[in-house]
Amino acid sequence: MIDQIDKNIYNSLDFLPxxxxxxxxxxxxxxxxxxxxxxxxxxxGEIINQKLDAIFPNFGLPVYQKRIEPIFTGGPPVIFSGxxxxxxxxxxxxxxxxxxxxxxxxxxxxxxxxxxLFSIEDRTEIYSQIDELFSIKEKAINEIHEKxxxxxxxxxxxxxxxxxxxxxxxxxxxxxxxxQRLQELNATKDKFxxxxxxxLISPFNALLGLSEIMIKHVKAHSNPELNLYIELQNQTLxxxxxxxxxxxxWSRTQTGGIKYTPKTIALKQIVADNVELHNxxxxxxxxxxxxxxxxxxxxxxxxxxxxxxxxxLISNTIKFTPTNGKVQISASEFSGNTENPNKLVKIAISxxxxxxxxxxxxxxxxxxENFTTYGTNNEKxxxxxxxxxxxxxxxxxxxxxxxxxxNSKMDGKGTTFFxxxxxx
Amino acid sequence: xxxxxxxxVLKEVINIGVGKGAEVLNTMVQSHISLEVPEVKIFGSxxxxxxxxHFSETDYSIITLPFNGELNGFSKLIMSSEHxxxxxxxxxxxxxxxxxxxxxxxxxxxxxxxIITNAVMGTLSNMLSLELGYIVxxxxxxxxxxxxxxxxxxxxxxxxxxQTHFKIEEFETKGNFAIFFTLKSFEALVTKIQxxxxxxxxxxxxx
Numbered sequence: 001m002i003d004q005i006d007k008n009i010y011n012s013l014d015f016l017p018x019x020x021x022x023x024x025x026x027x028x029x030x031x032x033x034x035x036x037x038x039x040x041x042x043x044x045g046e047i048i049n050q051k052l053d054a055i056f057p058n059f060g061l062p063v064y065q066k067r068i069e070p071i072f073t074g075g076p077p078v079i080f081s082g083x084x085x086x087x088x089x090x091x092x093x094x095x096x097x098x099x100x101x102x103x104x105x106x107x108x109x110x111x112x113x114x115x116x117l118f119s120i121e122d123r124t125e126i127y128s129q130i131d132e133l134f135s136i137k138e139k140a141i142n143e144i145h146e147k148x149x150x151x152x153x154x155x156x157x158x159x160x161x162x163x164x165x166x167x168x169x170x171x172x173x174x175x176x177x178x179x180q181r182l183q184e185l186n187a188t189k190d191k192f193x194x195x196x197x198x199x200l201i202s203p204f205n206a207l208l209g210l211s212e213i214m215i216k217h218v219k220a221h222s223n224p225e226l227n228l229y230i231e232l233q234n235q236t237l238x239x240x241x242x243x244x245x246x247x248x249x250w251s252r253t254q255t256g257g258i259k260y261t262p263k264t265i266a267l268k269q270i271v272a273d274n275v276e277l278h279n280x281x282x283x284x285x286x287x288x289x290x291x292x293x294x295x296x297x298x299x300x301x302x303x304x305x306x307x308x309x310x311x312x313l314i315s316n317t318i319k320f321t322p323t324n325g326k327v328q329i330s331a332s333e334f335s336g337n338t339e340n341p342n343k344l345v346k347i348a349i350s351x352x353x354x355x356x357x358x359x360x361x362x363x364x365x366x367x368x369e370n371f372t373t374y375g376t377n378n379e380k381x382x383x384x385x386x387x388x389x390x391x392x393x394x395x396x397x398x399x400x401x402x403x404x405x406x407n408s409k410m411d412g413k414g415t416t417f418f419x420x421x422x423x424x
Numbered sequence: 425x426x427x428x429x430x431x432x433v434l435k436e437v438i439n440i441g442v443g444k445g446a447e448v449l450n451t452m453v454q455s456h457i458s459l460e461v462p463e464v465k466i467f468g469s470x471x472x473x474x475x476x477x478h479f480s481e482t483d484y485s486i487i488t489l490p491f492n493g494e495l496n497g498f499s500k501l502i503m504s505s506e507h508x509x510x511x512x513x514x515x516x517x518x519x520x521x522x523x524x525x526x527x528x529x530x531x532x533x534x535x536x537x538x539i540i541t542n543a544v545m546g547t548l549s550n551m552l553s554l555e556l557g558y559i560v561x562x563x564x565x566x567x568x569x570x571x572x573x574x575x576x577x578x579x580x581x582x583x584x585x586x587q588t589h590f591k592i593e594e595f596e597t598k599g600n601f602a603i604f605f606t607l608k609s610f611e612a613l614v615t616k617i618q619x620x621x622x623x624x625x626x627x628x629x630x631x
Contacts, residue, residue, distance in 0.1 A: 063451040067539075076489055076545055076558040079538040081531035083516060084452055101531055105560055126527045 019100070019120030025072045025113060027052045027059070039098070039122055040089050058088050068104060071116040077105040082123035099127040192251065203240040207233060242315070246384045249308060253391050260395050262302050264424050267345065268293040270303060271329055274310040278318060285323045289314075292330035298424040299345055305392035306421065312385035313349045313417050320353035320415065327351045334420045344398060345423040350416035355406040364402060365390040393419045426466055430617045435464040437551055438586045438601065441544030448539045453515055455592050459540075461601075463587040469580035469607070472572060478585065478600060479568045481506065485529070486564045486571065487537020491545060493556040494616075495609040497581070498573050499545050500602050501537040501588075505565065507597040508533055514592045526565075534563045540588075544601065552616040573604055582610040 010031050013020045019036035023029050029052055032044045042055060053060030059068075067078050079102070080088065086097030101121040106114040210233050214226065221229075252258045268291065275282075275289050282289055299306070317327050327350070334346035356364070364386050386400075393400040404415035439461050446459040467475040481504035489499040503511065512532045538561050549556045564570055576583075584603040589596060605613060 063448075067448060070542070070546055074555075074557070076491070076542045076556075077538070077560045078542065079535045079561065081535040083528060083531055084535065103560055105558075123527070123531065130528050 019118075019122075021047075021118045021120075022107060022115050023052050023118070024115050029055075030115065036120065039100070039120060056089050056091060058090065064088070068116060071104050071106050072114050073112070074106050074108060074114055077103060079103050082121075082127060099123040192247075200240065200243065203236045203243075206236050207240075210236075243384075246308075246312070246388055250384050250388050250391075253388070253395075258305075260302050260305070262300050262396065262422075264298050264300050265303055265306075266295070267297040267299045267331055267347070268295055270306055271310060271331075271347075274307055274314055275329070277311065278314050281315075281318045282327070285318060285321065285325065287318065287321060287323075287325055287327050289327040289329065292328060293347075294331070297331055297345055300422045300424050301396045302392075305396060309389045309392050309419065310349075312389050313419075316385060316417070317349055317351040317353065317415075321351040322353065325352040325414070333423065343423045344420040346418055346420050348416050348418050350414060352414040355413070355415055356402065356404040357406045361402050361404060365400065389417075389419070393421070396421050398422070426614055426617075429621065430614060431464070431466060433617050433620065434466075434584060435461070435586075437548050438464055438544055438584075440551075441547035442540065442586070442588060442601070443543075444547060445540040445543035448543065449536065453592070455514060457514075458591045460589045460591070461586050462589065463585075465585045467583040467585060469582065472577070472583075475583055475585060475602075476568065476571070478587070479504075479571060482567065484508075484566065484568055484571060485533055486566075487534055487541065487561055488564065488573075489538070489541040489545060489561045490559040491556045492559075494554045495556060495605060495612055497603060497605040497609055498576070499541045500571070500604070501540050502571055502600040502602060503533070503597070507599065510595060510597045511536065511590060511592075511599075514595070514597075530563045534561065537561065537563070540601065544603075548603075552613075552620050554616060571602075576604040576606070579606055581606050 010020075010033070013031075014034040016033070017035055019039045020031070020033045021029060021036055022031040029047045029050055032042075032047050034044075037043050040056075047055050058064065070076070071078060080100075082099035082101045085102070086099060087095075088097070088102070089100055090097050099122070101123050103119045103121075104116050105119075107117045108114045210229050214221075214229055218226070249258070271291055271293055275291060314327075314329075321327055329347070329349050331345050331347045334344040366387075390400050398420035400417065400419040402415060402417050405413040442459045442461050446457055449457045449459075479502070483505040485503050485505055485508040487501045491497060491499060508529065512529050515532050515536070516528070541561065545556065545558070548554060572583075582605050584605065586601045588599045588601050590599060
């Protein structure tokens, strides 16, 4: 059925890279070019004059027959894409297919019938590249998802760490507060033991010494001498008692043993009562204290605490004021305090004493400083009095401070302690 | 000129052809495909702009089957690139993969277009006893101005337009089928339709 002209054409098809073959209406293969021998591994000798579906069974399936049949009656060309018909050129079921794009067109013959010309283009390389691209894309997407997952996880961890840091910061603040509190408690404890170790031992040693002298030499000493020893013992006992009294009150404030019980009282009266307690000491130094307080001033305080404050400040002022010096206790309205809108009264206890240096003024109210000095007659202080005063003034809603001129001996300015308490 | 009855015949031809195309497509994919033709219209040579109103997308994929013989023209399946990509996805079972895979898209869309254009043109030639020759189909991608062939614009011609809906299970894509006839061919088509009507229906039934 193939004449000489056709033969020349078909011989030239052998040299084209695409595969070409021709089948007749009975599906018998009439032509098979050389490229197809390479592409399908089927030689011309094997397939020429054989039915196409005898070599490649899938061509016999109805779905393909139905599409190819119109070609033999001059129907339009048919296209099979490589991707969707991979198994078309396989000989066995389990054989790996080929990505061949097939175009079938008519080769009209006489009598209204046609042969079918199959053109085969190998798309394996392109599809392999496409598959590789799919694989790379899928891998990239997976990597992106993995990175997103890790990023999300890191963000969560970062958030958790931030929260942990915030908690830690709060804990650190709490620890810092506890640490400060512990330092204060430690200072309190140190002060307590320091007082026990020094301030109580010394007077007891003196008392023991005096009492031993009296025991050993009671018969040898005259009455005036014994009287002196007894007076010395009495003085030491008073100081020790005062020390113990302060120590007890201070330790009670530190352990919360003192309850703040405020009431309205007349300021002048309580000041006068506490001055009177010190009359003997004032007399010894020939000091006449002046009380410049209006009878009408009423204050709202814990009376016991105010008495302790006054007792300590009066005792101090006597201690540091020389013989014939001056002590004045006055009270005036205190304003200008925006932090505390309540009315306050300011009490000033001033003397013409030795004065306190600026450096020592800053140490007066600090428990950790353990600051004490001897009076003008070598009176010993407890070192606790002003600390007690500060605590009690603050419990009553006031403040305490000092103004002093250490050179007051020359001009008699001395020291003034101020404190404020609520006025009714 | 084409009357309502002629148009009914053409609608029938296209529906039968598209139905045959769907049958073939169903043998190629696991999912069931149905094709519907909700609208068939004829546009004359002075109505090209109205025809183009049906194409509002930017890029299109077009499969063209040129034909000659008793009729001359081009049969085309026209899909927006987005809908074409969705259709390819359904055939290869990979979502969102085909947009950037041009070779894959060309191969698969060429076959889908070939199946539909062959089915419609085969039905047309069989029903109206037309002797037609065909040239190997081609694939084009580009802006909507490539839809109407230059030969058709140069020679006053007519367009038989049919909107097609592909329904593939959970998703739906839209396509457009169009046959561009030269004017002489269109006149020949009308004659063939009249012959078809005369052969198949009595003059009483046509009234």
